[in-house]
Amino acid sequence: MSLNIQQQVEKVNGKELSYVQFVQNYLVQNQPVILTGLMDDWKACKDWVHQDGKPNLKFISTHFGKSQVQVADCGIQEFTDQKRMEMSVSEFIMKWVESKDTNGSLESNDKPLLYLKDWHFVKEYPEYCAYKTPVFFCDDWLNMYLDRYRMHMDPDSYQENNEISCSDYRFVYMGAKGTWTPLHADVFRSYSWSANVCGKKQWFFLPPSKHHLVFDRNMKNSIYNIFEGVDDTKFPCFREAIWWECTQEENEIIFVPSGWYHQVHNLEDTISINHNWFNAYNVSWVWDLLLKDYKEARYLIEDIKDICDDFEGLCQRNLAANSGMNFHDILAFMVRITLANLFLLHHLVQLEENPLCWSSGVLGDTVFNLQSIQRVALKMKSVGASTNIRILIDLNNLMEDYSFLQLFATLKETYGAIHGVFDVICEEKVLCSHIKELLNEFSCSFVGSEDLDLLVDFVFRTVGFVSGENMLLEN
Numbered sequence: 001m002s003l004n005i006q007q008q009v010e011k012v013n014g015k016e017l018s019y020v021q022f023v024q025n026y027l028v029q030n031q032p033v034i035l036t037g038l039m040d041d042w043k044a045c046k047d048w049v050h051q052d053g054k055p056n057l058k059f060i061s062t063h064f065g066k067s068q069v070q071v072a073d074c075g076i077q078e079f080t081d082q083k084r085m086e087m088s089v090s091e092f093i094m095k096w097v098e099s100k101d102t103n104g105s106l107e108s109n110d111k112p113l114l115y116l117k118d119w120h121f122v123k124e125y126p127e128y129c130a131y132k133t134p135v136f137f138c139d140d141w142l143n144m145y146l147d148r149y150r151m152h153m154d155p156d157s158y159q160e161n162n163e164i165s166c167s168d169y170r171f172v173y174m175g176a177k178g179t180w181t182p183l184h185a186d187v188f189r190s191y192s193w194s195a196n197v198c199g200k201k202q203w204f205f206l207p208p209s210k211h212h213l214v215f216d217r218n219m220k221n222s223i224y225n226i227f228e229g230v231d232d233t234k235f236p237c238f239r240e241a242i243w244w245e246c247t248q249e250e251n252e253i254i255f256v257p258s259g260w261y262h263q264v265h266n267l268e269d270t271i272s273i274n275h276n277w278f279n280a281y282n283v284s285w286v287w288d289l290l291l292k293d294y295k296e297a298r299y300l301i302e303d304i305k306d307i308c309d310d311f312e313g314l315c316q317r318n319l320a321a322n323s324g325m326n327f328h329d330i331l332a333f334m335v336r337i338t339l340a341n342l343f344l345l346h347h348l349v350q351l352e353e354n355p356l357c358w359s360s361g362v363l364g365d366t367v368f369n370l371q372s373i374q375r376v377a378l379k380m381k382s383v384g385a386s387t388n389i390r391i392l393i394d395l396n397n398l399m400e401d402y403s404f405l406q407l408f409a410t411l412k413e414t415y416g417a418i419h420g421v422f423d424v425i426c427e428e429k430v431l432c433s434h435i436k437e438l439l440n441e442f443s444c445s446f447v448g449s450e451d452l453d454l455l456v457d458f459v460f461r462t463v464g465f466v467s468g469e470n471m472l473l474e475n
């Protein structure tokens with residue numbers, strides 16, 4: 001059955017787009033876009049690609065061949081995804097080269113179509129500097145946080161050697177012509193961006209408001225492959241779906257908005273780099289999805305509730321296993337991000353008092369961040385979720401937490417870079433002792449979900465604002 005495609009994704013020259021325009025037109029509207037002109041000086045585009053535009057597999061195998069990676073067999077479905085296996089990069093490349101027939105094509109032979117996915121390349125090779133994240137995608141709380149903390153730490157299953165596999169959401173993908181990714185919406189309802197170092201991808205998108213059209217009657221399972229075997233009786237509304245489509249060429253970056261279902265096909269041998277991320281613009285959807293997943297996790301084991309010693313604990317463990325985080329994890333995340341913004345706010349206020357006065361754009365972002373966290377905090381409180389979960393963040397000791405100070409430093413640098421203000425000197429010791437004094441006034445030292453909202457209010461009050469409302473900001 002052919003798809004009803006009525007919309008093309010817009011293509012925009014990234015060099016002529018301002019950060020504010022990107023935010024207004026794509027982040028806020030939650031619309032996809034292809035950006036050109038942003039990969040000119042990427043090392044990956046030189047080292048990993050031959051002059052004729054084909055992937056330089058020899059270079060990759062020689063320099064990074066030992067890495068262990070996840071490889072999907074595009075011909076075999078396993079549950080809701082493709083069957084995955086683990087192998088070294090050099091093994092993957094060997095199989096790729098071997099499986100090409102004399103025409104250099106994979107299509108006419110019966111070898112499996114293997115697709116290397118989710119390679120945590122930056123984490124493994126930070127010194128190599130394969131690329132620079134474009135400014136549009138820098139406001140990335142997820143990876144900023146994961147560079148300092150783990151999202152979920154299950155004492156039962158924690159393994160040091162698993163460090164890389166759940167360490168960040170910055171990936172490299174590599175696959176021959178014909179490899180593909182089944183229909184899905186991204187993890188956590190995050191945004192993603194995906195850059196073609198070489199090759200070509202075709203994308204098919206469905207907006208979040210229409211996602212019910214690709215689900216079964218019970219809204220439990222979504223379609224795996226929109227081009228094959230969609231059963232009308234199982235997915236009765238699929239024919240009504242109107243799709244967005246685009247072809248992404250080499251050196252182009254696509255922005256995938258939050259919650260959009262998409263299926264992706266490599267039209268040529270392709271290497272791409274992609275990140276998942278979230279920030280103040282979509283964090284409330286992250287919470288909404290987690291709450292939905294939590295209700296499902298509870299429902300699935302409802303029948304053992306009465307015989308279970310710690311039913312809530314089991315629900316939260318299952319939630320973390322299936323969704324990548326649980327209520328405790330999101331709360332710890334939100335508290336640390338709130339406090340990093342508190343630091344930034346006070347840093348800005350100090351600077352406002354001296355002639356070096358920093359950008360009001362940064363101030364605007366900080367206030368917006370805190371307001372959006374507060375909205376999520378109120379949602380958490382209103383459903384009574386995690387009220388019995390107390391996370392151990394001792395505010396008074398935070399200043400000695402090196403990871404936290406690094407998180408703050410990254411947040412400061414990020415908004416500095418976004419708004420083009422780099423030369424900011426921060427008297428960290430002065431700032432720390434100032435904030436330590438302030439936090440002593442906050443009535444509790446351990447923060448739970450019901451306190452997060454109070455904490456944000458407290459943060460605003462420390463600089464004389466009421467929920468950030470009486471701020472006169474330019475952006």
Ligand SMILES: O=C(O)CCC(=O)C(=O)O
Pocket residue numbers: 173180181186192193194201256262264265272274
């Ligand atoms: O490139 C692919 O095969 C899939 C990428 C994707 O789904 C994403 O970046 O969200």
